[in-house]
Amino acid sequence: MEPIQIQNSRPALSLLVVEDDKTAIEVIRVIIPLKFPKITFHVAGDGNMGLALFKEYSPDIVVTDINLPGMDGIQMAEQIKAMKSDTRFIVLTGYSDKIRMDKFNEIGVCNYISKPLDLKKLFTAIEKCIEEITLERP
């Protein structure tokens, strides 16, 4: 696995993953640093924790499941958007989440990756976000 090289020395991008599936978290927790070694990386198990971490670290990219215990992905996304509107979202969706995706569209999320999660798609999505952020930032 080739780590992506960050060209300049500007503050590192940060990534928040909100996921309640322990197996998935175990894998992601190992894989993301391997793939994106320079990205600050946080993992939350539910919506409330995700929101708390967001407030603390203000990550640029949020990868979230929709179904979460407590506050779900949508509610969390709404609040995050309210706090920091240029936050990038990558939403992991299951079959039964179709209805809720409309809600994300309203919020302004355009990255969806359906479950079972294909890591290549996730990496591509994260890379795309990094690129966009890099381009936006002078």
Added chain:
Amino acid sequence: MDNPKSAATAPDELRRIAEERLKAKPLPRSEMDTLRLLHELQVHQIELEMQNEELHQAKNNAEALQEKYTDLYDFAPAGYFTLDHFSTILNVNLAGADLLGVERSQLIGRRVQDFVAVNASPAFNDFLIKCKEIKCNVSVEIPLQVKGSQPIFVQIDAASCNARQECFLTVIDITDRKQAEAALRDSEELYRAIGESIDYGVWVCDPEGRNFYASPSFLKLVGLTQDQCSNFGWGDVLHPDDSGNTISAWKECARTGAMWNIEHRFYGVDGQWHPILARGVPVRDDNGNIKLWAGINLDISERKKMEEVNQDLLARTTNILESITDAFFTLDREWRITFVNKRSALIMHKPKEELIGQNLWEIFPEAVGSIFYDHYQKAMNDQVTTVFEGFYPPFDAWYDVHVYPFEDGISVYFNDITERKTLEAALAEKRLKLNELNKTLEQRVETQVAEIKHKDQMLMRQTRQAAMGQMIDNIAHQWRQPLNSLGLTIQQIPLYYDTKDFNREFLEECSDKAMKTIQHMSQTIDDFKNFFNIDKEKIDFEIDQLIQKTVSLVEASFWDQHISVTVHCEHKLHLAGFPNEYSQIILIILNNARDVLAERRNINGQVVIKAFKENDATVMTITDNAGGIPEDIIDKIFDPYFTTKAEDKGTGIGLSMAKNIIENSFGGGLTARNTGDGAEFRIEV
């Protein structure tokens, strides 16, 4: 009447007396005296001779007379008896002997009592005593018992002779008179009895019609005495409407001597008018002159009442016959119409007046020889009831006819049934068509049955599909997470390949993790597979376990929707039956609750399952907080194909199936109600 013995002694006695008287006289003293005495004696002698001759003459006369009287006595038609003081018969004439049937010579010295009938003896003795005491003529009528014959009735008149202490009886045979009297009395009694047995008796009037006898029963009825009734007094108690006519008619009848026959009303002491039929005939003497009128009064109130009743009945019957919708007429034995009601006249197209009294076959000659003719003849001749339907071409009509015989003819009820016949014809035609249709019916029924079968199959398929759909949905939910995990486990292998951590241990770890997940998924499949197995037999199952197992099948989807499922189950609660079926019911209700909660986006969706004993029933309630079932559909939710869900979401079969299962397999019930927060489904077994 001289006794011969006394007649012989009288002359001797006379001479002796005469000689004694002569001795007392002095004898003559001179010749002169002697001559004078001689002359005197000679004259006396002649005188005596003359006297003697006269005496002879007188004696002869007397003897002739005696003979004559003896004959009179002996041959008198009445019996004469001379009785001595002791009632012994001293003398009896021929008629008397004849009456007693005994020779005269043998009667002398016997007593009359011996011939008196035993029962009349005391009366006869009284009679004799009376005769002796009163010393005047007495009379008695008594029966005599004469040997060898019927008793004869005699009238005995007696006269007594004081001097001789004798009694003379005159006995007359009055048997014939007595018999006649008895016969008359009998007949009088008979007629009186007859008269009295008739209400109100008999009456007798003089030739001019003046009443002089009326039976007590009549007098009692009208409260009159015979005196008041006599003459024309009975007219006073006649009904005012009858009195004038009756009196004048009676006088006319008495004048002409015709038979009397009239009905009139008398005013009774009971305050009622009594209809009485009086009938009478004149009784004529040998010359044909009316001696009297005799007749009877007949109480005809009953008859009058009956007449009234009959008239009333007749009127009513006529009314009924007139008003019945059936046409009705009667025929006498000569085929004359004796009665015809309005309806009948209408159908016969003739006024009643032209029908009554007419011969049926003359008025309707076309009917002769027709079915009507045959049946009427049969009814009349054989006195049998006949019923038939006949067509009468002149009127172009069908009739339903009932013919009933009676004593004097037949009565006919009939109705125009042309319309019915037309309908019947039409019906027959229709029936024919129907038969045609029937032939194809079987085919159509088959088609229909096939359609129904098809529908049933569809329903079954839909039911199965719905169940399958839900199962797949549930499996999808259950598998999503493990599939994701499995995917990630596999994908991390190549990512690790270039790192120092990639080694055998890592691969084994991945393999174990993957297999664990696969086992879990396999278990899920088995659970569902078992769940959809059809229970072979009833078993006793623990409800708590069953609920937990059922909930575990669907919890993933509830989890997805953030719906909590809480189970409160009484410990060791058991139920006998098919557990999978019971489980299906829970599943159906849980799925509904989940879908409704999801649809209404309830944030804190909650489903509470409770199972408990209530009285003898095992109850399970499944309650949600989705807001409840709209009241306008709460009665329909158990109907098949009733659904509130979008077409792709539900078939409307679930709840009806659940209800069927609980009713048919468990003999229980499934009901739904709103709790306020949401719906509560109650399964009671």
